[in-house]
Amino acid sequence: MSEEETGIIHFKNVTKKFGSLVALGDVSFDIKKGEFLFITGPSGAGKTTILKLILGEVVPDSGEVIIDGAKVANLNSKDLPKYRQKIGTIFQDFKVLPERTIAENVAVALAVIGLPQVEWNSRVEHVLKLAGLNRATNLFPSQLSGGELQRVSLARALSVNPKILLADEPTGNLDWETSDKLMELFEKINKEGKTIVMATHNLEIVKKYKKRIINIIGGKLTK
């Protein structure tokens, strides 16, 4: 079986510009199923743009982004939500719903994928326990710390049992100890077979968890 066949994410000569700014210039790489990959580089290098391209939040100006056999740019407004439901995303700024409790934040994701309501409680309980938030289920986001909010974002992403997990600077707002705990959780999830793409500029984390690295500077791949 070729690398092309086992891969789940393919970037082929992808260029993305925002106005005159070239965020990504002719970038190509593949990510295999079940792989844990770090995307490193300084701020503004294009790491988040790669994640946005995978999520279909933006489309490339040229080249192709193929995820699990689907050309993301060709997905129409009906197919795009279904596609996104297969991807779990942990956002740098958490993106939790401020007026909903932690449990409700996770339950919303389950409602989005259309899981029957009777199954929500057990699934929410399971992922919140996994993320170490089982005592915070009825709290609101404003009552939690940055690290806890990051774990809420992770719990929501995991709740839908995604094929691919995208993490955008998940340790950016966390101290070393909390970051390390979160990374251990990512390792555990990766061992269950999930593909993880993590954008980070935390080199200590990258060094400790020896995974494949894509380094990007000024929109160009350097390794």
Add this chain to the structure above:
Amino acid sequence: MNIHLKTAWDYIRRSPFQALAASFVLTLTFFVMTLVSVLVYSSSKLITYFETRPQVIAFLKSDATDTNIADLQHKLAADIHIKDIKYVSKEEALSIYKKATSDNPLLGQLVSPSIFPASLEFSVTDLSFAQSIIDNVKGESVVDSVGFTAALGGETSLNDVVTRLKTITTYVRIGGIVFVGLLAITSLVVLLVITSMRVVGRREEVEILNLIGATKGFIRSPIIIEAFFYTLFGVILGWAISFIAVLYLAPTAVSYFGEIPILPRDALGIFELFGVVFAIEIFVGAVLALSGSLIAISRVKKAR
């Protein structure tokens, strides 16, 4: 509770004054709409009453035989524009006269049945046929003369009354429709404003839901449900207040109009009338809620 219902209910709870503003405007709209509907119904009944009450009296010649009268009666009965034919004999005519002059018994004692002609009274189904029917009846050999009901003063005045009623009813209908239309537009604008505020306030939530794969329907549902809450509240409250007001005023109105059935006389008929109005208002409310919320949502910039 369904997640969309819960979300919609949470929005309402978090901004009660917006919710009150929308609900009260819609209540006013449906209150007026119910009253206008009842007014239209009553005015239609009023016109129908005047158009179909016994209007034509064919006074028969004194030598008309029973066979002649029966023949004419059958002929009139065969005409689809004529209904409620009634034969009034000389004796019955005297009795009617005596009853009409009961406050002055002397008048009744001075007359005998022989001076009153027998007559055939009937109604026309539509006043526009009256003139041709009268002309035909006048040509009958047993008919001496033809006239309209004396109570309304004759053919010209009856026509005047009905024409005036029709004019008033038309004004009531047009005025009512215009007023209800203006209120409906105001309600729609209020719904649009409140829903737009809601959509703008939810921008971050919409973005998050988009990114985790929510469909357009999923994102729109709570906003549409919220608009439905407001209209449902407005319909029920507006309709109920009008219903109570009409029930309260009905005895006075009914006694004022006497035998004219401006409102159904039985409870079932009243419920039937208000049931139909309620069903129509629910439909109008649904259209308002759906159009208001969808227009507001469509105004928000679309993201991929």
